[in-house]
Amino acid sequence: MRCDVAIIGAGMSGLAAGLRLAQFGRSVVILERHGMWGGLNSFYKKDGYRFDVGLHAVTNALSPGYRGPRIPLQRIYRQLRLDPDLFALDPQGFSMTVFDDATLRFSNGLELLTQEIAERFPGEVDGFRLLGERCAAYPDSMVERPFVSTRAILADFIRDPLLVDMILCPLLYYGSAHENDVDFDQFKILFNSIYREGFCRPKEGVRRILDVLVSRFRESGGRLLRSTAVEAIEVRDRRVAALRLEAGGVVSADVVLSSAGLLETMALRTDADRVPPGPEVPGELSFVETIWVLDRPAKELGWEPSVAFFNRGSGFSWRRPEVFVDDTSGVICCPGNYRHDVAPEPVVLRATHLANHRAWFSFDPPAYDEAKREALKISESAVEAITGPFTSHALYRDMFTPKTVTKFTGHRNGAVYGTPDKRRTGRTDLDNLFLCGTDQGFVGIVGAMLSGIAIANAYVLSAKGGEGA
């Protein structure tokens, strides 16, 4: 099979790149290993219930009537020629960060969070405002820069270590592949995505976004091959000569974009043993997530936040825990607590905790099942300590582990956010192989789509790129 551009992986970045390119007349083939598209942001049906795989929230909410500097979601709508109503995004009510000694609520826009900080940390609110100004502009997503510690910079703005941790907790949970810190450019993006712009959710869950991308991609002439795994990337003369498929057959393309992850992509190369190793290592941060189906809306049980980030004990620890599941912190997410006109079905509450991938990968099958049951119990009591009792209203429970993450994303270690050392330019040592997605760009649905668009623009559509045109 021949095409202008082959894309490995039909996650958000691959689909956005594919759509952008197909709309400009490139012949594009997306190769997806799984039967379903979406990567980590997919959906599935189990025992009659429909679930999203990992959707807690779509960040970067666009408020109605917003006028101001171009923000990421507007960029996506324009670049992909999408009507803003297509994704059917509704804003959150409010979210919160709960630590032992303080609770801060926040919603879309910085007003509520600023007000809460002024009440609980009166001496810090000016520093927080200055921090907001410092973060106002988005950095260029494709420029390679050395890691800059956010914790070091925050010390100039915020004195109280509790508030530093409380500001960081949601942002690290939402997207730091680094342990205990985050690069300051990434912090700015997370700060704007989560605090300044805020959370929203598609009415029908992530499937709505995927349906739009996939149907537009096909209407534009793109081909999406499911259950089609790439077995090897054949390299000749510093170029990808062809992609060899597991099922037999080859795909040849002028340009190859891979969303499979940096190390994961490199491992597919036929010359993998001759490629000098780079500084990149697999990520260490992985999660377990518990999903409860409830018999009534969470609001009726007294639980109103869209998303709650909690931490118990002193100090927020963002690293691979020693134990298989770390119940000292977590994210509690409730899709029913968005401003939807029709409540999503089924009623779901989900909780995410840090997990030790080594432990999960070491369990044999009976031990793995036992660990899941144990983790579920641990999660339930940790979450109920925050939300109040709800498990007597649980009709159904499901759980995913680092192993599940690896299965859906191919990321080593179940590292949702990939390697800590991002390849911002998307370039590799091969002239026609570029990275998009988690290991190039920024995380989350919006970050992934922007990554696909940016890489498609830079290396295929841009006149300077020299390819195609």
Place this chain on the structure above:
Amino acid sequence: MTDNEVRQLILDIIHDIAPDEDLSDVKPDVRLREQLDLDSMDFLDIVMELRKRHKIEVPEEDYMQLATLDGCVAYLGPKFAAIGSSAA
């Protein structure tokens, strides 16, 4: 192609790129980016849409010619005419 047709064709492209913009009162002699919320990426998309829809190439050094609707007419008019005559 008349000047009005060229103007309309540019406005059609802008409408597809930025459907939320009000294009009912775009002044032909004022820079588009001063009247509309268009950034450099949108501008590149105008050039790419010209190539895709009308097979018209605008080299980077000529982008400035497209800053206003009047500029578009002056710059693109002859190019459309050339395409028209070669097609005929």
